[in-house]
Amino acid sequence: MRNLKPTVIIERTTVKTTPRINQVLAGLALTLGLAIAGPQAQAAHAHHVIPGIVGPTFNLRAKAGHLSTPDGHNLYFWGFANGAGPVQYPGPTLIVNQGQTITVNLVNDLTELPVSIVFPGQRVTPSGGSPGLLTREAVPGGGTASYTFIASRPGTFMYHSGTRPDLAVEMGLVGALIVRPTTGGVPIANQAYAHPDSAYDHEYLYLLTEMDESIHTLVEQGRMSEVNTAKRFPVYWFINGRCGPDTVAADNAVYLPTQPYSALTIFSPGDKVLMRVIGAGQDSHPLHHHGNNALIIARNASLLQSTTASGADLGYSVFTIPAHPGETTDALFSWTGEKLGWDVYGHAPDDVDNAPLGWSTGGAKGAEDIDHDNDGVYDTIPLEPHEYAADHGKPFPVKLPGDQDLTFGMFYSGSPFLGGVGSLPPGEGGFNPSGGFMYMWHSHNERELINNNIFPGGMLTMALVEAHPPAP
Amino acid sequence: MGGFCLSLASKLEAQLTVYLRADTAIQTMPDGRQVLMWGYAKDSSFGAHDGTVSVPGPLITVPHTFTKLTIVLENNLAEATSIVIPNQHTASVLDNGTPVPPTTHTRFTDSQNRSRATSFTFDTPPGNTTPVTYVWDNLTPGTYLYHSGSHAALQTQMGLYGAMIKRLPSGTTGNGVYPGLVVKAGNQVPLVFSEIDAEVHDAVQAGQYGPGGTITSMQHSTPDYFLINGQCYTGAQPAIQAGALGDTILLRMINASANQHVPVLGQQSMTVIAEDGRPYADRRTGQYSVFLPAMKTCDALFVPLLGGAYPIYDRATGFTSHGTTGPVGGMLAYLAIGQNFTATAPANIPESGQASRYGYNITVPATFDWKVAKVRVILYKLSHPRPADLDILLVSPDGTAVMLMSDAGGTAQPANLVSLTFDDSVSVSVPTPLGTGAWKPTDINTGPDTFPAPAPAGPYAATLSAFNGSPAAGTWSLYIVDDDPTGGGTGRLNAGWQLFLTPAP
Structure with missing residues (x-):
């Protein structure tokens, strides 16, 4: 009887051995104009790196443009462009190495207002332009200014216009700055700070902002004198410049030409995900990442350490990251399915344990015949990478209804198990061809989960847990 | 014997007595708008009326040798008021010398017959001719906000607040801040963040605030003006003299407003050392900003690396004065750090x-x-x-x-x-x-x-x-x-x- 493996295992194996299905389903999603980042993202296990432009010299232009929101609206905004590239929201993520001397040359193509750039946490030497309240400014209509600083410490920073920031930040003149740690001038790979406590497998950006539609309309109509930022009332909320569900679209999605940055977070069980969270707007946002707690290791690009060599020993575990205006937070997240009480891979009890001897009667004991869940019997199916051993083989506590009794979400793969896909009725599913677990990360201020009064949307994105690919 | 001990104790308990008068004043905003304020004046004695009303109220610094603060309150407003200091213990309240329970709350019966409180402590009635005295003993060192404890949603909006600083009792210089930390007096900079919702003040002035008025409560209040130490930045203010290169500067940040603010220090980072007057076990180094919710106090140290004028500004909504119609900035100030050049x-x-x-x-x-x-x-x-x-x-x-x-x-x-x-x-x-x-x-x-x-x-x-x-x-x-x-x-x-x-x- 034990030769009859549960369906889920078979299907899971099928997917893993025929990547063509991935491609077909991804192609289907693309055909429907519903590109999500997942299928076309980097190969399942490569390190995710935050996209951006690399220093040490940057040429930014402040320009006006329009961004789109999922409710079909578009908003006039001011943003930064990478040189002659399109204006974008947020501005290009600037990626530099610790110790570099950074120069940012600004041209202000806006007609309405001077623009400048401040880099909180950096000692900047501005030049050119005209004097302003916080730094030197580029006048409207092509004015220039330059900013130079030494990126003396690593971490997650931001930049924004220092000229009327109450209005400029609202209008979109914000961006992220990432300083990578170096040792002896050489970047330390996959580490946020000098200490290994900040090591990660993937890094993702969560730049949180909000917009008050009425201010953008007034500015677009040239009614600047009617703008009163003291009375701003945001109705759109963004992660990386996009409102949900656009947040899960791929980087550089063609239908979001001024909003290039995805916020879909993809990782495999046990991977360390570095969340670089930036409160880039003017309100606080509680970023709630479902699935597990995250360890906050740094605030304002400063490792939470009791001494300079102690590592992130003052880090603390939260399920909601408070992102305050102007503040940056780094947190480490990982997920294994630990303590769910069932085997997320769908290893079935009668398949993995062979009482009473612990391995197949008459067969040779294999290397994988280990008592993973410590129940006195050996398992013949090995643990998946980072699988929570104590739940190995524990049954799924739900009897799945038949397809005719289900309504299918677009991310349902047809199987409840990680890496598994099952048969789906024609036209159903298709957004999750690799059988990942997909679930929401979002602002825990539920009022921010709307796009101008239309639910769902706003400050939400998805996390996608993908099974580790089979060993080559 | 008991009497002896008592008198000895009271001698040791050196106290600072401050005579405050709650009164009205008119503040001219940067765009010329005249706003009615309620503030405190520091008089030389009860009834002297020789102080000037200010918002925030006078900075009260309790010297290191004192353990006790007494505020004698005169109320020249049309409604009852009082004073509380969050995170300090109100030891006693005296109504014209007669002790009353500090926990006395003024109550009224609303239209639905519910008994409701309007004060956190004993009220000083309007136009009091005899002093009401609020006493705090065993003061804990640190940075605090004092404010009205009566009809507080409105009265703090109107301006009845100020900074209270208690110096560390130990040490001889009198400049102890927290255990193990001494900062020169000239390097201690109080920064009080506040807001003004001019419509509310206008309604109060016109007798139109409250049930039946044009503004019935603070529920929908949104501020127009954002201030540091009672001023919107207009470009006319001088920099705050914070010290010189080589000094350690202490920023005592106090939020007297009803909304959160995030002071950001330009060009450099701070070490945040305390919150609500209590030092952190582990200081938060490398912070260029401080999250400051309503009524919160935070202390931060800043060791300038270069002489110059360092901006400190709100990264939330406070970098404005009444939108674009007003002058440049709201919550913006500069800290002047001098520098020596030597031959x-x-x-x-x-x-x-x-x-x-x-x-x-x-x-x-x-x-x-x-x-x-x-x-x-x-x-x-x-x-x-x-x-x-x-x-x-x-x-x-x-x-x-x-x-x-x-x-x-x-x-x-x-x-x-x-x-x-x-x-x-x-x-x-x-x-x-x-x-x-x-x-x-x-x-x-x-x-x-x-x-x-x-x-x-x-x-x-x-x-x-x-x-x-x-x-x-x-x-x-x-x-x-x-x-x-x-x-x-x-x-x-x-x-x-x-x-x-x-x-x-």
Whole structure:
């Protein structure tokens, strides 16, 4: 009887051995104009790196443009462009190495207002332009200014216009700055700070902002004198410049030409995900990442350490990251399915344990015949990478209804198990061809989960847990 | 025996008594709007009415030797008021000398017959002719907010708040902040963040606030103006004198508003050390911003790496004054950090004529891209047998010239290794005989003193404030001349000179 493996295992194996299905389903999603980042993202296990432009010299232009929101609206905004590239929201993520001397040359193509750039946490030497309240400014209509600083410490920073920031930040003149740690001038790979406590497998950006539609309309109509930022009332909320569900679209999605940055977070069980969270707007946002707690290791690009060599020993575990205006937070997240009480891979009890001897009667004991869940019997199916051993083989506590009794979400793969896909009725599913677990990360201020009064949307994105690919 | 102990205890319990009067004032906002404020004035005694109403109220600093604070309140408002200090223990309240429970709440019965409280503590009635006294003992050191404990949603909006600072009881300097931390008094900077919703103030003034009025409660209040230490930034305010390079600056940040604010320090990071007057076990280093919810206090240390004017501004919505119609910024202030520039080489002064270094230059690098708000000069170890022979002139990069000293110090008493500090804020002229110390610039001979080129021709200014507005960067020149060719002997500026510049915003 034990030769009859549960369906889920078979299907899971099928997917893993025929990547063509991935491609077909991804192609289907693309055909429907519903590109999500997942299928076309980097190969399942490569390190995710935050996209951006690399220093040490940057040429930014402040320009006006329009961004789109999922409710079909578009908003006039001011943003930064990478040189002659399109204006974008947020501005290009600037990626530099610790110790570099950074120069940012600004041209202000806006007609309405001077623009400048401040880099909180950096000692900047501005030049050119005209004097302003916080730094030197580029006048409207092509004015220039330059900013130079030494990126003396690593971490997650931001930049924004220092000229009327109450209005400029609202209008979109914000961006992220990432300083990578170096040792002896050489970047330390996959580490946020000098200490290994900040090591990660993937890094993702969560730049949180909000917009008050009425201010953008007034500015677009040239009614600047009617703008009163003291009375701003945001109705759109963004992660990386996009409102949900656009947040899960791929980087550089063609239908979001001024909003290039995805916020879909993809990782495999046990991977360390570095969340670089930036409160880039003017309100606080509680970023709630479902699935597990995250360890906050740094605030304002400063490792939470009791001494300079102690590592992130003052880090603390939260399920909601408070992102305050102007503040940056780094947190480490990982997920294994630990303590769910069932085997997320769908290893079935009668398949993995062979009482009473612990391995197949008459067969040779294999290397994988280990008592993973410590129940006195050996398992013949090995643990998946980072699988929570104590739940190995524990049954799924739900009897799945038949397809005719289900309504299918677009991310349902047809199987409840990680890496598994099952048969789906024609036209159903298709957004999750690799059988990942997909679930929401979002602002825990539920009022921010709307796009101008239309639910769902706003400050939400998805996390996608993908099974580790089979060993080559 | 009991009586003895009691009197001994009360002697040890040195207390600070402050007479506050809650009263009205009109504040003119940057856009010209006149807003009714309720604030506190510090009087010399109950009923004296010799203080001036301010918002925030007077800074109350309880010295390190005191453990107890007494506030005697007079209420010139039309409604009852009181004072609370969150995170400090109100020991007692006295109504005209008679103790009443500090936990007394004024109550009223609403339209649905519910008994509801309007105060956190005993109310001082409007127009009280006898004092109501609030007493805090065993004060905990740190940074605190005092504010109205009555009808608090409105009264704190109207301006009834202020900063209360308790110095650490131990230590002899009186500048203890928290255990293990002493900061010079001149380096302790209180920053009170507040807001004004002008519509509410107008409604109060017109008698239109409350049930039946045009504004019935604070529920929908949104601020128009954002202030630090009672001021919206307009460009007219001077920088806050926070200290000099090498100092440790303590920022005592207090949010007296109903919304959160996030002070950001430009150009540098701080170490956040305390919250609500309680020091952290682990200081938060490397922070360029501080999250400051409503009614919160936070203390941060800042060790400037360079002289200059450091902006501190709100990164939430407070960087505005009533939208674009108002002037530049709301919650913005500058912290002025002065810097010394020193030259150490000696200069020989001949029997007559110009000294060996003429002008004796200090070049301030171009990175000091700011204008000067204050200049102080020190001449190190000056020796001369007849000081009155000396004329000493300081010239700034833009050519402004100030006579530091001319014909002063007398002819009879020689000066030996005297260090002279010139500072406008000192009221005493350079003495005879010449002595080490701080003096104001002193030009005794009213007749013309001439300096050979390259020194500029006169007339010369008499106070260092003439330099205010000069660029810091560039060459500052000291010209020393012996204007008496008939004897007196030679002299020497043995150890050079120092220029101390403080920036304007």
